[in-house]
Amino acid sequence: MENLLASRYRLIKPLGQGGFGATYLAEDNQMPSNRLCVVKQLCPQANDPLHLPLIQDRFRREATILEDVGRGHSQIPDLYAYFNEDGQFYLVQEWIEGATLGNSVAQQGCWSEVAVQNFLxxxxPTLTYIHSKGVIHRDIKPDNIILRSSDQHPVLIDFGAVRETMGTALNQGHSTNTIIIGTPGYMPQEQGVGRPVFASDVYSLGLTAIFLLTGKHPTQLSHDPSTGEVIWRNHVPKVGESLSDILDQAICTHASGRFATAQAMLEALQQNRAHAQTLINAPANFAPRLTHEASTLVAAPGPVAATDLPAIAAPQGISDWQKMLLTGSMVGAFALAAIVLMRPPSQEAEPSGLSPVRAEVEQMDLIDAPSAETPIISDNEAGIAEATSGSSSIPVTESSDAAATSDFASAPREPSASADPPEPFPETSYASNLDDYSWLSQRHVVESELRGKTAWQLDVMRNSIFARHGRLFKDSQLQTYFNQQPWYQPIYMPDEFPSSLIxxxxxxxxxxxxxxxxxxxLRHVP
Structure with a gap:
């Protein structure tokens, strides 16, 4: 007959081994589905039989806490059962299918700034929840957070309190802990002396985030010899200042300098995101356009101000009023000549109600409008592509307010593209996107996948590459579209987008x- 733990759990394979015991993937034979579960075998550090009642009591209390915490949050495994058998203690918990953060970095490389901010x-909120229960995790690190396969949400596993129970010993009639729970490097100094606080978990989480960005564990990073602070920014110089400052505060050596709570750190991250969101509802062009009247004064030759005229030496003996009359006459002559020269040849054919000023305004409309044949490269868009010295230009332009920064920008475009009115936006295009184009980050696109798409669909397809890395867009229609996508997390203003993310x-x-x-x-021009 097959050996079963507690007459119901069949061990399938080991998942891990440590000083406190072992962890196994198991099958619950008393459930109709034979559901998978995790069985943790915990070994007391003290073999003295006098310790056993004390350890059993503490184990029961900690298991009760784990049951309460897991039952109330979807990102903490449920506790199914606990028992002791043959002097060993066992926990049975929910099996979370997925990869740990450590496995994720090992298999796919370091994470982007956007991905790390979204992870945090x-x-x-999970950390805030367990702290509200008075629980300090005490061992947050990449291997104790699993990205659940079903929804990619991070799940917090392996709380340290139960393991601490296994280190309980008696000292002159009082229970003491003979071990310190935590992982070197991820454990702050106050936890190292057995006095963890809520901010200790914040410290560990901050270093976990830095691991995701750099691929380096804390023990692989340098420390400032005068302050003891971790030096990590030099490994990822392209990470934004805002996120870097938040992480630096989270990993401050002294607990008093950190975020006091997980909620405080969360609010700082949300404020950082809100700052980026301020541009979402802004007009398509960040820089306010001049009114037609103002533009006319700037662009048209128009009446010339007296201060713009070259200085004219007045003959000696002319009185002041004669000087004024002479200057005024010359100003009027220049103004009249400018107006005559500016009038279009067809001015006489215009309706009688059209004034010369209105004619100038209509000319200004042509000056302001982007030409379909001549791409316009804005300063900030060109700066995006050249953000990294020596790197190749990346076409991050939008369809309406910036032009290509790659060599393809100078390619000729069919004249009919500017003559035809822009195609209308489908009403459903904002609300849904059957293809989120995430595959553009994984393989090369081929021309057959572009054929048949409209200019708008191609603009969305191309700009989704940058949207996936958190870029905001000047074009209001593109921004509105991406705002509707559940995966979109805006972070970077257009002129601050780091090209190194691509x-x-x-x-x-x-x-x-x-x-x-x-x-x-097929460039869509609203």
Whole structure:
């Protein structure tokens, strides 16, 4: 007959081994589904039989806390059972299918700034929840957070309190803990002397986030010899100042300098995101456009101010009023000549109600409008592509307010593209996106996948590469579209977007799509 723990749990394979015992993937034979679960075998550090009642009592109390915490939050495993058998203590918990953060970095590389910020925003409410229960995790690190396969939400596992129970010993009639719970590097100094606080978990989480950005554990990073602070920014110089400051505060050596609670850190991250969101509802162009009247004064030759005229030496002996009359006459002559020269040849054919000023305004409309044949490169868009010295230009332009920064920008476009009115936006295009184009980060696009798409669809496809890394857009219609996508997390203003976030595959795809658009006259212009 097969050996079963507690007459119901069949061990399938070991998941881990440590000084406190072992962890196994198991099957619950008393459930109709034979559901999978995790069985943790915990070994008391003291073999004295006098300790056993004390350890049993503490084990029961800690198991009760784990049951309460797990039952109240979806990102903490449920506790199914606890028991002791043959002098060993066992916990049976929910099996979370997925990869740990450590496995994720090992298999896929370091995370982007956007991904790390999203991770923190998802995990910090969990930390706030357990702290509200008076529980300090005490061993937050990459291997104790699992990205659940079903929804990619981070799940917090392996609380340290039960393991601490296994280190309980008697000292002159009083129970003491003979071990310190935590992982070197991820454990702050106050926890190292057995006095953890809520901010101790914040410290560990901050270093976990830095591991995701750098791929380096705390023991692989340098420390400032005068302050003891961890030096990590030099490994990821492109990370934004706001997130870097938040992480620096989280990993402050002294607990008093950190965020006092997980909620305080969460609020700082949300404020950082809110700052980026301020541009979402702004007009399409960040810089306010001049009114037609104001533009006319700037662009048209128009009446010339007296201060703009060259100085004219007045003959000696002319009185002041004669000087004024002479100057005024010359101003009027220049103004009249400018107006005559500016009038279009067809002015006489215009309706009688059209004034010369209105004619100038209509000319200004032509001056302001972007030409379909001549791409306009704005200063801030060009700066995005050149953010990294020596790197190739990345086409991060939008369809309406910036032009290509790659070599494809100069490709000729069919004249008909500017003559035809822009295609209407589908009413459903904002609300849904059957293809989120995430695959553009994984493989190269081919031309057959572009054929048949409208200019608007191609603009969305190309700009989704940058939206996926948290870029905001000047074009209001593009911004509105991406706001409706559940995966979109805006962070960077257009002129602050770090081009280093774009992978080589993404860069080539953006350039390929842009070249196809220019070659076929398929740039959408609202």
């Amino acid at each position: 925003i998802k995990i910090l 992978s080589p595959v993404e860069e080539k795809n953006a350039a390929f799509i842009l070249e196809y658009q220019n070659r076929n006259g």
